Amino acid sequence: MPPRIVARTAGLLLLLLACAGPVRAANAERPLVVGSIRPLYLIVLAVAGNRVDARQLLDAGSSAHDFALRPSQLRLLSDARQVFWIDPALEHPLQPLLARLQGPRRDTALLPLLGLPPRADGVVDPHVWLDPRLALALATHIERVLLARGLIQEGELDLAAFAASMHEAETRMAAELAGLEKRPFAAMHDGYGYFVRRFALRPPTVLALDAEQQVGARTLSRMRREVRDHAAQCLLAERSGGNRRLAQAIAAGSGIPVVELDSLAADVPPGPDALARFLVDFARGVAGCLRGAEAGSEAR
Template structure:
């Protein structure tokens, strides 16, 4: 992001610049690094986490980063090569951490009660995707949208804190205080969001892509499913027929598009069914980096659910 790089200044020898792959990881890093070191984000606003090609300036920025924060090769495949050229202590691949791995769940979304059968079905979908596209990134059997889990956000914040303390021991007091503040803010926001979502948690709906499992499980929401696992791949005819049937029978109150994807397919499937249409932004692309941006991001997502799922007048 050119704008941000210019605003924050070019990395100097005395700085441990943090580079985050995507906005939400930048939100967490910005809270921890506040007053210590600048944070920038690789993925431009409006781009998809599943499909991006690094520009030469991105490659240079990652190369000169003192800390790269990313999910892992099964999510931001566009980062993998640049990350592998960094020394281990500058490469924070979150899903390589055992503490994060223990929180990962399988890519399911349609039916949490039949996770194992579903995982098998998804595998076959994914092999056909592989033939269609070699740039897709959902190769894993785990859901890699870890930034939508408040628990894993907290673990990520702690991991970023620990790395920055190693890199800049003189800043330990500030980093400790930033981490405590982040945890306190997140816990407070978490209670508010839970109360807000409690009012709509039994409402059924479809999301555009399989990104929201961690958030939905954490707050007890009731999704009916998703249009696609990988937003770069158009949903299949059978899937669309399934969703259309549910909508015609008024099983869902809402279908959610995303700012990154406003596919005609959602309009086509919901036409004439009376279902509401909403938008969920899994990346917080309209939110700028600040110490409280992660909490703003979760709160915005919560409001986006509620505005479509609240009782109809």
């Protein structure tokens, strides 16, 4: 290559590196903050915005109870300045992985900070983000941790805007569910307790299986009988759960619709009001279920 071209090429490379340097530096200045599940990621994004590099650990549609992380996800944990998760009651496989990370602990389990009472089985229900007031409590603790660890500065957070979005979401959710408080329904998942209590709904008949329990004719018959005995208007199933076919089989013998919901906000695009939009849509889906077969089929 002629010397003049070599010099010109070298000069161009130096110019590109000089331009790229500030970008890398700017990215490096934004602390990497990881939310284990999408609702936590959306809260971090709403509260901290682009002041942090917010990432979601678990893929959309993954079970929060049972998962194995890919190497790229393990690197995300290792590189994070802060990891927010709910509790071993939800993301159980995450606990030993976080404990093995080198250096001081950089993770915060948020559920214990809320001081909520346990259920009858002795476990604190981890599905706190389905209640807008508890979602706001999560955001408040996230703000405190980010400030205490110096990852952002006072006045850089948008907690007030998030609080306003949660208050508006609760109002709209209550309007969707108005008049449906006494309607009976069944659910394939014991994760709606906070939502049900916030809006004074009738507790669902929960048809969840134990981890070791096999589904046979006897189990299916028992579940159909429970649905009939409680006069359930419909059956709620998780869109990402492994019991969708079972829910359809139960409903087929009970004459009620199945309404599939996504309690992990898997399909919600990120944005400042993403969690609020998700909660309103979730309430709308439950309301469609409670209105019976016709409305339930529209909500699906």
